[in-house]
Amino acid sequence: MATLLIEHASELVTMEGPARARVGKELAEPAIVEDGAVFVRDGLIEAVGTTADVAGLAEAGTVRIDASGLTVAPGFVDAHTHPVFAGWRAAEYELRVMGATYEEIAAAGGGIRNSVRRTRAASDAELAAVALHNASVFLAHGTTTIEAKSGYGLSVADELRLLGAIRRIATDTPLEVSPTLLGAHEVPDEYRDRPDAYVDLVVEEMIPRVAREGLAEGCDVFCESHVFSIEQSRRVLEAAKAYGLVPRFHADQLTRGGGAELAAEVGAASADHLEQLDDAGVDAIVRGGVTAVLLPGSVYHLGLSRYAPARKLIDAGAKVVLATDFNPGSSPVPSMQMVLSLACTQMRMRPCEAFAAATINAAYALGRGDRVGSIEKGKQADIVAFDAPDHRNVPYVFGVNHAVLVVKRGAIVADRRGPG
Numbered sequence: 001m002a003t004l005l006i007e008h009a010s011e012l013v014t015m016e017g018p019a020r021a022r023v024g025k026e027l028a029e030p031a032i033v034e035d036g037a038v039f040v041r042d043g044l045i046e047a048v049g050t051t052a053d054v055a056g057l058a059e060a061g062t063v064r065i066d067a068s069g070l071t072v073a074p075g076f077v078d079a080h081t082h083p084v085f086a087g088w089r090a091a092e093y094e095l096r097v098m099g100a101t102y103e104e105i106a107a108a109g110g111g112i113r114n115s116v117r118r119t120r121a122a123s124d125a126e127l128a129a130v131a132l133h134n135a136s137v138f139l140a141h142g143t144t145t146i147e148a149k150s151g152y153g154l155s156v157a158d159e160l161r162l163l164g165a166i167r168r169i170a171t172d173t174p175l176e177v178s179p180t181l182l183g184a185h186e187v188p189d190e191y192r193d194r195p196d197a198y199v200d201l202v203v204e205e206m207i208p209r210v211a212r213e214g215l216a217e218g219c220d221v222f223c224e225s226h227v228f229s230i231e232q233s234r235r236v237l238e239a240a241k242a243y244g245l246v247p248r249f250h251a252d253q254l255t256r257g258g259g260a261e262l263a264a265e266v267g268a269a270s271a272d273h274l275e276q277l278d279d280a281g282v283d284a285i286v287r288g289g290v291t292a293v294l295l296p297g298s299v300y301h302l303g304l305s306r307y308a309p310a311r312k313l314i315d316a317g318a319k320v321v322l323a324t325d326f327n328p329g330s331s332p333v334p335s336m337q338m339v340l341s342l343a344c345t346q347m348r349m350r351p352c353e354a355f356a357a358a359t360i361n362a363a364y365a366l367g368r369g370d371r372v373g374s375i376e377k378g379k380q381a382d383i384v385a386f387d388a389p390d391h392r393n394v395p396y397v398f399g400v401n402h403a404v405l406v407v408k409r410g411a412i413v414a415d416r417r418g419p420g
Contacts, residue, residue: 003062004040004381004410006072007051010389012036013073013355014048015374021291021319021364027353030391036072040381043410048375063412065405071391073355074374075144075382075408076336077362080272080293080323082182083134084165085115085152086122088328093301102302102330103226103254112152112186115328119152119162127165134326134334135173140414141335142384142403145363145372146175147248147323149220151182154198156206159183163215174408176382178366180248181210184221184228184236199232203239211243217367218246218269223259230258237266246367252276253298264288270321270365274308275299282309286316291365294357295325296342297333310347321365322349322357341398351392381410 012033017026037054039047047054058064092110096102105111119127138146148169150162163179170177183206184199191198210216219240223233237247246269251259253273260281263271271285272293285292294308313320322343325331333339340354349357363373371380385405388394394402406414 002042002410003059004065004407005037005055005058005062006065006067006383006385007037007055009036009067009072009385010034010069011071011391012038012048012375013071013391014376015074015356015360016048016376017360017374019369021361021369022356023317023319024314027314027320027356028350030352030355032391038072038375038381038383040410043381045375045377045379045381048377065385067385069389070404071386071388071394073384073386073391074359075372075384075406076142076358077145077366077368077373078138078143078323078326078336079147079270079321079362079365080149080295080325081146082149082151082325082327083146083169084127084131084148084150084162085328086118086126086130087115088332089114092329096303106226111329113189115152116154116186116188120155120158124161124164127161128168131165131169132172135169135175137334139173139175139406139408140403141337141401142386142406143334143336144176144382144384144406144408145178145366145368147178147180147218147366149180149182151185154183154186154188156201156209159206160209160215163210167215174411174413176372176408178218178368179216180218180220181207181216181245182220182222183207184233186222186227195228195232199228199235203235207239207243207245211245216245218248220248220250222250223257223262224250224253225255225257230262234262234266237268241266248272252281256281260284263290272323273298275304275306277309279312282312282316282318285313286318291319291321291361293321293323293365294343294347295323295331296346297339298325298331300342300346301331301333307346310343310349314353319361319365320357321362322354323362335401337394337402338398341395344395351395354395355391381407383407
């Protein structure tokens with residue numbers, strides 16, 4: 001039986017607590033153990049505590065890791081990513097720097113539709129290579145579980161290809177994946193003047209096919225005035241529910257269009273973005289029990305200034321999650337560490353709150369809170385050691401990768417420690 005002991009952690013951030021998402025003041029209770037240790041057997045956590053209490057469990061053959069001077073925490077759970085696409089959009093980035101808006105670029109045929117054209121032209125092998133490369137980058141930065149959306153195919157065949165590439169991540173890398181169909185990401189070129197007909201395709205063909213083939217756990221829709229209306233979004237989410245897919249929702253990102261209320265109405269597992277959320281929207285999120293997935297990386301990259309109202313959501317008792325929104329257009333950042341820094345500086349979240357939102361709360365948002373997201377006995381050994389003596393140093397010293405050791409299911413999958 002394979003055993004692993006991580007000992008002498010400067011801080012062991014366990015996130016131990018109630019078996020549900022943390023809300024309110026609970027977000028600031030990370031259950032830190034100083035001089036902490038974790039003992040792992042066959043991929044599962046067997047003991048957690050101080051080094052004095054746990055180190056004695058080591059046996060012949062145990063791999064021992066001295067984490068002196070390091071902060072040890074649960075692997076990040078990134079609850080909103082778009083990891084499979086063809087090509088980057090650096091030219092659009094330059095246009096935005098020069099003053100063009102996201103909406104203007106999209107109206108001119110850029111944005112998501114740009115990525116769709118390039119992704120459709122890519123081979124299955126090329127898409128798989130992108131998926132596997134991005135998985136390795138996530139792991140290297142301490143992310144051990146992701147929610148992975150399709151959305152750059154926008155036809156039945158191409159969305160199936162993207163979900164197939166996402167499946168390759170789960171089968172060919174250690175990264176754990178929760179796949180989501182995002183067929184309603186944009187109206188493709190061939191349906192530009194017939195958006196309702198495209199929604200018909202998503203509802204009547206795409207969702208049933210994906211559900212029948214077991215290619216996704218969830219289904220998402222981008223609800224904005226220039227993409228899918230409230231009524232169109234409702235059709236997609238209700239169809240997803242009917243076929244057993246968990247409804248997720250891009251809501252109130254660029255405009256305040258009632259997305260939070262619709263998320264509550266249909267019982268969506270999450271409403272993501274929420275930068276334009278007002279007090280009524282906060283109330284709807286809390287009343288509906290909808291998880292608020294906040295994506296500060298996209299606000300930063302688009303050069304905008306209005307971030308989601310994290311403090312209002314936390315103070316109101318909402319379930320708050322942080323994620324990267326990794327994608328080639330609006331948030332090309334794979335690092336949850338950078339997202340934590342943005343959450344602290346721009347949304348006034350405390351570092352401990354940001355860690356909770358990026359680990360245990362995200363795990364519950366993906367239906368995996370019983371096995372990942374915290375360092376507790378019986379859970380998967382998904383663990384990251386950061387070159388930081390204090391958890392606050394991770395968001396505080398930004399723009400670098402602090403993760404020096406990444407463990408997934410008890411196996412070391414990334415190791416940047418120096419000699420000795």
